[in-house]
Amino acid sequence: MLGVVINGGDTAQPGTALLIAAAPVGKGRLIDASSVLPTLAAVPPSALTGTPAATVVELADPLDPQTVLTRIRAAATAEGPLFLYIAGQLQLDRKQRLLHLALARTSPMTMRYTALPWHWLAAETGIRRPGTTTVVVDLVADADAWQHIASRGLGLGQGIRLYGRVTPAPQRRGAASPDYLKACAAIWRSGARPDLATLHEQAAARAGGEQALLLAIGTPPPRRVAPPAGAAPVGTSRSEADPQPSGDPHPAILAAAQAGRHAEAAAAAAAWEQQELRAHGPGSVQAIHWLEVRADLARLAQDPSLSCELWMAVADARLTRQQTTDDPDVEGAVDRAHHQWEQIRDLPRARALAPALVRLRRSVPGRQRGALQVLQRRLESLHAGPVA
Template sequence: MQINGAVQQRGHVLLVAGDTAGRRRTIQIEPSANLAALSLIPVPVLLGSDLPTDTTYLDGVRDQNALLVKLRRAAATRGPLLVYLSGRLTVDRRSHQLYLALSGTTPSTARYTALPWEWLGIELRQRPAGLTTVLLDLAADKGAWPLLQDYGSLPAPSSIEVYGTVAPPGFPGPDSSHVSAYTRAWIEQLRSNPQRPTSSRLHAMAVSAAALPPGTLVVPAAPELTAVPGLEQEQNARPLSTVQRVASGDTAFISELRERSAQQPATREAPPRAPAPDRPAVRPDDHQYPAHASSVPLPRAEPVRPAHPAPKQAAVQTPIPVQHPGPDAHSNPVPQQQDPRPYVYALAREGRFTDATLLAQAWETHTLQTLGIDSPHATQWIEIRADLAKQAGNYVLATQLWISAGRTRLAHQSPDAHEVLTTAQSAHYCWTQITDTSKARECGPELVALLRALPSLDRRHLSVAQQRMEHLHNTPTRR
């Protein structure tokens, strides 16, 4: 936020904790813990301004009108404003409008006990551009999530900056610290940077460092997070997950990213040859790769500087692409990149599934930044991660990743394409291996929807999936 000290006199920080987001005894977001963690950050650091600042801390508020009064008071400040919202997004059954649930809000009372999302825009839209930042750490319930997928984002006036994440319903929440991954990552970045970065850069670093659930809606979308100057110097940042960016299964979301990606510069610089590992890895047998991942060669297009470094946890030296300055970068022949997949699967064969997954995530990020959202190679890395999850016995994650890869392929390929059909078959197989009734029930509808979209697939897949879904719905969940 740009500060004009000759005009603005005071700043304002408004911290709001809505209702706890949870499902079946699983807490996804605990807003009170998030606000408590943020309150430990000095206000000038949090706001990014040395102006005198008023702070409003609202935890456990139940009255939408009382919250509206506080919001109006904050919006009336002449200086910079930061609004932080944490909690559960829900939807009104009658109007089908989004609401931030407050303490005590139920689906039937959202209209009278929750904060309408449009009120936020109405109160803030008259503020001068560049002075207002809205920070979100939310989880959507099962009623709000389809609406968010239709939107592809959260509606907000163009005069305000909105950053944050919205987790899909049903995923596990924070660890023992009770602070959400995104908020904790934001705080850690504030503490680790002596000079406060811009909010957009903080957001990019927080998203890259946070372990977000698959399918999380990131606001703003991916292109605004890539190629942040100097971001590669952040040694603790973890690579962005493709699932966080492109694998939510929303075709409209993919189209929007494609249009934004087209506005990015098309020039790419060639990296030098990455060093081979000290210990040569034996290429795995073909059956160790996903069914069609090995049939397409890795991209030879050359990358821009990676936005995030490879994770430190991956102990083996790997051909992660990096850029070294040199005046003759374009005059020398471009060397052939080494295929990183043997190293990924070599780690998996040793039982080092975490390291293998981190390496695959790093290549996901590199491929997205190098070749863009439409590249089939980016989808291949989702499939490789799905295969790693299957080998590790994590059939829930494997199913989710295979479904995401199938949806992404279906958005760009024919429904009868071999890769699309093989991906759907892999998703179905992994789903049949899930023994947890509730988890299988949650993944089932998305799988059935994918199978229905493939008329040339053996119809027995759809029939078996529908029969199992019927059985799961008739099976009581263990408590």
């Protein structure tokens, strides 16, 4: 179903809103995505874009990823503000480990041909002028996609504002409801026109949702949103331009990890890393710091393979900054990567990470004598049989 609504008014730099509601048909459906469209359709188009004139395009339960891509591409050519509202479910391609937005005909076996790769969306919106694109999502993630987002985040690139929430697949039978976007619509229909950051907080509080990951790129620093009883509060990410920061995010992130809310902690740290990447660039000390935080959070979550991979990335980033091989920070990163590698019990994964770790150990022998020889002996034992 495709509908187009054009709101009259000032035609100078009108806004464009693209409403996408997508989920598989049948038992693979995790969210009743299209149920949000009538609610959003009742909202004045100008509220969806914040402009006097607005074009609104609806795409409900699309079948073909190329159709969705064409609509996104057409919307991205608009010169005025662009808002994408997406309700649906995320799944992970098992072969390439890439996120996809599931469409009506998507199944685990056909995902690569019937779902929209998330990086297509990032590529089409990434060519727009920074600050002109806002993406608001209400998504459910299957188990694999949930773990992927928790460790790597759900960014769309520099200059794109991202608001919304991602929730894990419901444990009970039945599809989840896009209550976050419905709450946004209810707020607008009441006549209120809050700024995006305030709208996000109000909608998140109304929608609730235990374990929900709240996404807010371009807002104040991580802080506790006061949710309804039973909902788990999560952090949001900092805006470099915000003149009033809310305090140090580290205690809240650590508290979440220590309480067992590892996905929440990892997502908050990943959001901060993305913010520092945008503000200071790859390889900056600020971005490297949050990479270190993510590595240690993976350790706390008892994911040694991810922790090893992240600590190796830290070491490589510091070496790229021309830090010396005997720099304590470089040595510490390699030592931690080595230690986490030794905790891996997944034989293929340990073998896959070993060559990069051996390369680093040859460059950074560290203070512990014979570390490279210990690593090589253990690698030989991996090839000889199961991990001890």
